[in-house]
Amino acid sequence: MAAEASPVGSRSRTVQNGSQVDSTTARSTQPARELRSALMQHARTARSLGHDWGHEGLRLSDKIRLAYWNAFQHDCLTTAKATAYSAIFAIFPALGFFAAMVTLLPYSGPVRSQIAIFLNRVLPASVAPLFEQYLINAHSSPKSTGVLLGAAVVSVVGAAGVLGTLMEGFRRAYNLTEECWGPGIRGVVRKQVQSFLLVPIALVPLTVASVLVVFGHLMLLGLMRFSPSGWDSGLYFTANTVRWIGSLSATAAVLAFIYRYAVPVRPTWRDVVPGAAFATATWFVSTLAFGFYVTHFANYSRVYGSLGTGIVLLVWLFLTALTVLCGAELNAELARDANLVVRPAPAPVVR
Template identity: 25%
Template sequence: MKNRLVRYITHHRRYHQLIEWLKGRRINRRQASLYSVLLVLIGKIRKDELVDRGNAVAFNFTLSVFPLLIFIFTLIPFISAQIPGLEVNIMGFLEEVVPPDIWGQVAPTIQDIVSNQRSNLLSFGFLSAIYFAGSGILSLMRAFNAIYRTKEKRSYLRTRGVATVITFLLAGVLFVAIILIIVGQVVLDWLDNQNLLHDLLDGRITVWGIVALRFVVVFLIFQVAISFIYYLAPSIKERWHFFNWGSVFASLACIAVSFGFAYYVSSFGTYNRLYGSIGTLIALMIWFYLLGMILLIGFEINASIDKASRKDFDPKSNPAIG
């Protein structure tokens, strides 16, 4: 049955038209055609055991996220006096990003942490965040090296240092995102108080414009964060462009999966009824698993473009169907 379906597809006129169209599309002005990239990508996804690597990434992310969040949230009370509205905007931002059922469980704890200064927890959170968050990044680095078919050439200390640098960069991106959200809200409030929004545009266009602007900001946050990971994590000599097709795909997919999973959990999810409060942890791990798979597939796209761009690449050795 499968062979008959494959023969039908490969002998169809539309199939050959699609192949010719894909061969005519070029990626980043390089030698690789979209057809060659898809051939490599399909073959690599089959061989690279992404499900197992996604499970490992999700497990390490689950271990690393709590110390990292403790450190970041414990730092907030020390700087909230200099940035009015910081605490409120952080809680609002997290409420939009985190799936509702998960947010309902963790919101009181986060609210308590960001409202009270705890210097002893800050020092503990700093040390544990560096170690565990670095371990989460290390799992991604190992997965990237396996996908790219390269060995880790950096020493353990240098590898751990790169993981720590990526951790700090991601934390920095998060802080910049929070500041942008605060500044944006201040600007919108000022425009609204001056009645400039209603004078320039009608209400419906204004609402859609604000929604679009928020989406662009969220996309840029994901894009910069993922680009840092793809640029620094793998042990390769020739670096890709900082912004690349893999990071664009991963950014859009992470946003779509986050909002889609949040909608599913709030509308159809029954894990909380079955497992009680531990269901929140299960939902969190599923979310991390989906994000981890997206990061791996985005890296697969970059690796496929790189392989298909090589002069010795032979499309016949990478069959798309079969």
């Protein structure tokens, strides 16, 4: 058992099961400790004047500021770049598999049109046509069963690689050593198995969110047919609001699940919900802002030619990964601020 001294008094944070903070990580987080100490001193001064600054004297804005600073200290920019690069190898096989499955439906035309509308709403304007082309090609050239299975396997392996890269960022957020999953080859295998298990489990709420966004318009039209006269506008607005809130909530649920089980410690659901909500909101705003920038200011096709669409997709994936990592940093900062004892997950029994 090891304990790391906190900059405030004798408060300490304990990490069990050999997950000590190594010297390199301790030196890299020294500026964050100084910033945290300065903010808490400022909070105590303000609290003495009658202001309520919340738990431990830090406002939420101060904690978010510390989370961003810790993200910089933990080199989240590099980790987000690696995650975006890994996602490229997973997203296209997954899209090909999904598009081929859509063609097996009896009436795939309306489904493909709704998917195209969804892509235009969620993705940047320069990226959506690339995915729509995948849907058209899959409809015109059906694939064999072997090709579909191969695409599914490649997409799962790629998704596990994306989660493995994110898990490295989560490890740094909680200041854990590289052997926090276990010593030697056992820790490497345990981490890889965990990343593979997270892929199908996280797909359940993600599928719910996708169905609400993709087919929500058709659901609303069906609901309008049975609505009483005069309730059309109000019912449509309410149902559409519930639809988007439900899809964003499902996305936050995916992130909360990943935050809880993608680290060798076991934070409670209450500890991971703030970071998941923050990451979801930040991702939504950053996607809208980036799409507006690409549409009105940037012209990647003029600079990169035919590679412009791929560059836009890579930048969008980078922003997505960065928001996920910043959400993990916020969860870790809230855990440190609350002086929580982070308990490790039970180690697997090796016979």
